[in-house]
Amino acid sequence: MDPVLTGLIVGIAFGFVLQRGRFCMNSAFRDVVLLKDYTLLKSVGAALLLLLAGYAIMDSTGMISLNPKPLTWGANLLGSFIFGVGMVIAGGCASGITYRVGEGMVGAITAVLGLSVAGYLTAAGFLADFKTNLQTDTKILTADGGNLTLANALGIDHLVLALIIFAVAVVIWFVLARKNGESDVWGATEGTLVEKIFKSGWGWLTTGLLIGVVGLFAFPLSAAAGRNYPLGITAGWIGIVKKVLDFSNPDVALGWLSWVIIGIILGSLIAALIAGEFKFRVPKVGVLVQTFIGGCLMGFGAVTSGGCNIGHLLSGVPQLSLGSILAGLSIIAGAWLTAYLMFVRPQKG
Amino acid sequence: MTDVTATKTLDVRGKICPYPDMDTMTTLKKMEKGEVLEVLLDYPLSVERIPRNLKKQKHKLLESEKLDGPDHRMLIEAYGLK
Numbered sequence: 001m002d003p004v005l006t007g008l009i010v011g012i013a014f015g016f017v018l019q020r021g022r023f024c025m026n027s028a029f030r031d032v033v034l035l036k037d038y039t040l041l042k043s044v045g046a047a048l049l050l051l052l053a054g055y056a057i058m059d060s061t062g063m064i065s066l067n068p069k070p071l072t073w074g075a076n077l078l079g080s081f082i083f084g085v086g087m088v089i090a091g092g093c094a095s096g097i098t099y100r101v102g103e104g105m106v107g108a109i110t111a112v113l114g115l116s117v118a119g120y121l122t123a124a125g126f127l128a129d130f131k132t133n134l135q136t137d138t139k140i141l142t143a144d145g146g147n148l149t150l151a152n153a154l155g156i157d158h159l160v161l162a163l164i165i166f167a168v169a170v171v172i173w174f175v176l177a178r179k180n181g182e183s184d185v186w187g188a189t190e191g192t193l194v195e196k197i198f199k200s201g202w203g204w205l206t207t208g209l210l211i212g213v214v215g216l217f218a219f220p221l222s223a224a225a226g227r228n229y230p231l232g233i234t235a236g237w238i239g240i241v242k243k244v245l246d247f248s249n250p251d252v253a254l255g256w257l258s259w260v261i262i263g264i265i266l267g268s269l270i271a272a273l274i275a276g277e278f279k280f281r282v283p284k285v286g287v288l289v290q291t292f293i294g295g296c297l298m299g300f301g302a303v304t305s306g307g308c309n310i311g312h313l314l315s316g317v318p319q320l321s322l323g324s325i326l327a328g329l330s331i332i333a334g335a336w337l338t339a340y341l342m343f344v345r346p347q348k349g
Numbered sequence: 350m351t352d353v354t355a356t357k358t359l360d361v362r363g364k365i366c367p368y369p370d371m372d373t374m375t376t377l378k379k380m381e382k383g384e385v386l387e388v389l390l391d392y393p394l395s396v397e398r399i400p401r402n403l404k405k406q407k408h409k410l411l412e413s414e415k416l417d418g419p420d421h422r423m424l425i426e427a428y429g430l431k
Contacts, residue, residue, distance in 0.1 A: 024366070026366070031398075034367060091366040091367075201396075278418065279418045281362070
């Protein structure tokens with residue numbers, strides 16, 4: 001299949017789900033300390049569990065070949081922490097600011113600009129040496145030179161470990177859900193199915209599972225395009241920057257991930273137009289500067305760490321990469337600290 | 350439309366995440382019990398998140414009305430946390 005087409009289709013599906021489900025890891029993590037709201041965090045959890053079991057089964061049947069990112073602990077800790085700080089300042093994670101471009105939010109456009117420019121400078125510009133040295137100096141591999149995962153570090157078969165974690169988490173979750181008596185996990189209870197899909201907000205479980213389904217399809221389609229890894233965001237934007245900088249050069253082509261990015265914006269735009277939620281929203285100049293700076297921190301952090309919240313958290317954690325797990329924890333730490341300093345502490349004073 | 354008159358109006362249109370929520374919550378915190386806050390907002394995530402969090406603070410959502418496009422108008426009765 002044509003990689004342009006599969007990239008666009010995956011992107012459009014992803015963008016549609018992101019917009020309808022309001023899926024954003026910045027909100028998911030930040031709202032825990034800010035509003036004691038766990039709704040989006042539960043969506044993230046559902047998506048990760050589905051991907052954990054799904055990728056493990058797909059790998060064991062030969063449909064995909066797992067490709068966990070390496071553990072580069074210094075780069076993972078520093079880069080992802082800065083990414084976490086940046087996303088709270090920018091008002092959205094890498095996927096959040098990308099889908100909000102399709103909703104017409106100008107603050108998201110400036111954030112994406114910062115992410116792309118700083119990402120490019122860290123990948124191929126004056127910050128590249130710093131990033132490469134930090135990654136090389138703090139890289140730890142397995143005894144036979146492979147990338148460390150929770151499975152090979154513990155010496156347990158990947159499929160067995162993935163299914164154990166999946167089963168234990170699902171059981172705990174059911175017990176907790178029963179105790180709390182949740183009812184609106186799927187979304188609106190009134191209205192026709194069309195209204196539920198295209199007009200009203202989705203429940204956290206619907207959103208989480210559909211994000212997971214997009215991730216499951218993304219892996220084999222991406223691999224077929226010659227890129228053996230599931231979803232990502234930052235590298236896709238950097239690919240677009242490279243093409244823009246060298247537009248007339250036919251040798252510089254947009255990769256699969258860059259087509260996913262274009263698809264996300266299209267999918268989100270379509271969803272927002274149908275729901276009547278598209279509007280150009282221009283915040284004050286100060287806010288545009290703020291989201292641009294936040295985006296710059298995200299771009300630098302993501303490339304230094306080897307992935308953003310999608311590359312590491314959504315795609316790497318389900319493959320049990322130790323580097324991605326460390327990066328994920330570091331993103332959360334950066335986001336919590338920044339949310340506390342920006343929003344919680346000023347209220348107490 | 351209900352015939353409640355708002356004591357105060359807060360326009361958070363164009364604001365980025367999470368300011369629509371934060372501004373609404375901090376304004377409500379400073380209001381007397383029974384006073385009504387009118388909030389104008391256009392951020393879809395907050396349109397769904399604010400009602401969830403009002404419950405926790407015991408403020409009462411009197412009305413959430415859809416205007417043009419993503420614009421919404423909420424009327425919220427303050428619980429009186431002052």
